[in-house]
Amino acid sequence: MPHLAVQPPALPVFSTDQPDTGVRLHRVICVGRNYAEHAREMGNDPEREPPFFFFKPASAVVPSGTTIPYPPATDNLHHEAELAVLVGTGGAEIAPQAALSHVWGLAAANDLTRRDLQAEAKQMRRPWDMAKGFDNSAVLGRLHRGVDLAGDRSIRCRVDDVLRQDAPLSAMIWPVEEIIAHVSRLLTLQPGDLILTGTPAGVGPLARGQTCTVEIDGFDPATVTLA
Ligand code: MN
Numbered sequence: 001m002p003h004l005a006v007q008p009p010a011l012p013v014f015s016t017d018q019p020d021t022g023v024r025l026h027r028v029i030c031v032g033r034n035y036a037e038h039a040r041e042m043g044n045d046p047e048r049e050p051p052f053f054f055f056k057p058a059s060a061v062v063p064s065g066t067t068i069p070y071p072p073a074t075d076n077l078h079h080e081a082e083l084a085v086l087v088g089t090g091g092a093e094i095a096p097q098a099a100l101s102h103v104w105g106l107a108a109a110n111d112l113t114r115r116d117l118q119a120e121a122k123q124m125r126r127p128w129d130m131a132k133g134f135d136n137s138a139v140l141g142r143l144h145r146g147v148d149l150a151g152d153r154s155i156r157c158r159v160d161d162v163l164r165q166d167a168p169l170s171a172m173i174w175p176v177e178e179i180i181a182h183v184s185r186l187l188t189l190q191p192g193d194l195i196l197t198g199t200p201a202g203v204g205p206l207a208r209g210q211t212c213t214v215e216i217d218g219f220d221p222a223t224v225t226l227a
Contacts, residue, residue, distance in 0.1 A: 009059075011024050011025060011058055011059060012061075012062075012063065014061070014063055014140055014142075014143060015063065015142050015143070016105060016142060016143040016144070016145060017105075017142055017143070017144050017145060017220075018145050023086060023104070023143055023192065024192055025058040025061055025086075025192050025193075025194050026058060026190045026191065026192030026193050026194075027055060027058060027190070027192075027193050027194070028055060028056040028057070028058055028060065028061060028138055028193075028194045028195075028196065029053055029054075029055060029183055029187075029193060029194070029195045029196070030053065030054050030055070030056060030082075030111055030132065030195075030196040030198075031051050031052075031053060031174065031179055031195070031196065031197050031198040032051070032052045032053070032054065032198065033046070033051075033052070033173075033198065034051060034172050034173050034174055034179075034197055034198025034199075035167060035171050035172060035173065035198055035199065035200040035201065036171070036173060037167070037171075037200060037201035038198070038199055038200050038201045038202075038203065039173075040201070041201050041202075041203070046173065050182060051173075051174045051178075051179060051182050051183075051198075053183055053186065054128050054129075054132055054133075055129075055133060056111075056132055056133040056137055056138050056196075057133055058192075058194075059135075060133055060134065060135060060136060060137045060138050061138045061139075061140050061194070062136050062138070062139055062140070062224070063139075063140060064108075064139060064140065064141045064142065064220065064221060064222045064223050064224070065223055065224075066136070066139065066224055066225075067224075067225040067226075067227050068136040068224060068225070068226060068227065069136075069226075069227050070208045070226050070227065071112070071114060071134050071135065071136065071137070072134075073114065073117065073130075073134075074114035074115075074116055074117060075116055076114065076115040076116040076205055077112060077113070077114060077115070077205060077206045077226075078112070078113045078114075078115045078203045078204060078205055078206065079110055079112065079113075079157050079159065079164065079165075079203060079204065079206055079212045079214075080110060080111035080112070080113055080157075080199035080203050081108070081109075081110060081155050081156065081157035081165045081199055081200065081214040081215075082108075082109045082110070082111050082155075082196045082197055082198060082199050082214070083106060083107075083108070083109070083155060083169055083172075083176075083196075083197045083216060084106065084107040084108070084109035084140060084141075084143075084194055084195065084196055084197070085103055085106055085176055085179075085180070085194070085195040085197060086103065086104045086105050086106070086107070086143055086192070086193075086194050086195075087102055087103065087104065087180075087189045087190065087191060087192065087193040087194070087195065088102065088103060088104025088105070088191055089101065089102045089104075089191065090102070090188060090189045090190045090191055090193075091184055091188065091189055092184050092185075092187075092188040092189070093184055093185055094180055094181055094184040094189070095181060096177040096178050096180070096181045097177070099176065099177040099178075099180035099181055099184075100176070100177060102180060102189065103176070103180075104143070104145065104191075105143040105144050105145040105146070105147065106143070106144055106147045106149070106216075106219065107140055107141045107142060107143045107144060107219060107220075107222065108141040108155070108214040108215060108216045108219045108220065108221055108222040109138060109139060109140050109141065109194075109196055109214060109222050110138070110139035110157075110212060110214045110222050110224060111132070111137070111138060111196050111199060112134075112136070112137045112138065112139065112206075112224070113131060113132060113137075113203075114130070114131045114132075114134060115131070115203075115205075117130055117131040118131035118132070136224075138194075138196065139212075139214070139222045139223070139224040140194070140222060141214070141219060141220045141221055141222035141223075142219075142220040144218075144219055144220070147218070147219075149169065149175075149176060152168050152169060152170045153168070153169050153216055153217040153218060153219075154166060154167065154168050154169070154216070154217050155167055155168075155169055155200065155214070155215070155216045156214070156215045156216075157202065157212065157213070157214050157215075158212070158213045158215070159204070159206060159210055159211070159212050159213075160210055160211055164202045164203075164204055165199065165200050165201065165202035165203065166200075166202070167200030167201065167202075169216070171200060172197060172198060173198075174197075174198075176195075176197060179195060179197055180195070183195065206226055207226065208226050208227065209225075209226065209227075210225070210226055211223060211224070211225045211226075212224050212225075212226075
């Protein structure tokens with residue numbers, strides 16, 4: 001019987017606002033280009049094309065408050081402030097009207113990106129994995145259960161004390177319900193899937209020693225410091 005000589009490390013458990021409830025993540029599914037102004041700043045046409053997706057490994061997620069080393073193989077690490085949606089009930093071909101019933105909770109998150117590797121991958125028509133899915137590349141704030149997104153909230157990113165990103169969540173081209181509908185036509189969503197819903201305009205570089213904080217009104221922040 002073949003066996004693994006080494007057990008993979010257990011994934012960390014991420015904290016929630018529910019007492020004694022922790023969450024183990026299954027996959028991280030990220031949406032590209034979901035705010036028009038960010039699509040424009042990246043040189044793309046923000047017409048309402050169907051959303052596209054990429055993965056990060058669940059092992060890339062670190063909890064808010066972590067200090068991480070400046071990642072290798074890049075001179076241009078960028079922050080991307082994003083709303084994270086945790087799937088609680090899986091499913092395929094989920095209708096938009098039913099989508100929110102599959103959501104366990106929401107959090108602030110940071111989709112850290114090696115922008116130089118991403119630009120090279122785009123130019124050479126190569127995959128984005130090494131630009132997006134590197135160690136410690138997703139920072140996750142505390143997951144809040146039962147949040148109503150009907151009242152509009154703002155998402156912001158601060159680097160030290162400088163405001164870099166600031167937009168209403170309603171500026172998303174594809175709202176949460178439609179993202180879930182789209183991705184569940186491509187995959188069977190599973191409990192523990194975490195969807196990062198795209199970033200607004202204002203992405204930019206992070207330097208060693210800086211602290212980057214993603215804030216969403218009413219949520220705990222997602223903070224990371226670069227050693
Ligand atoms: Mn992103």
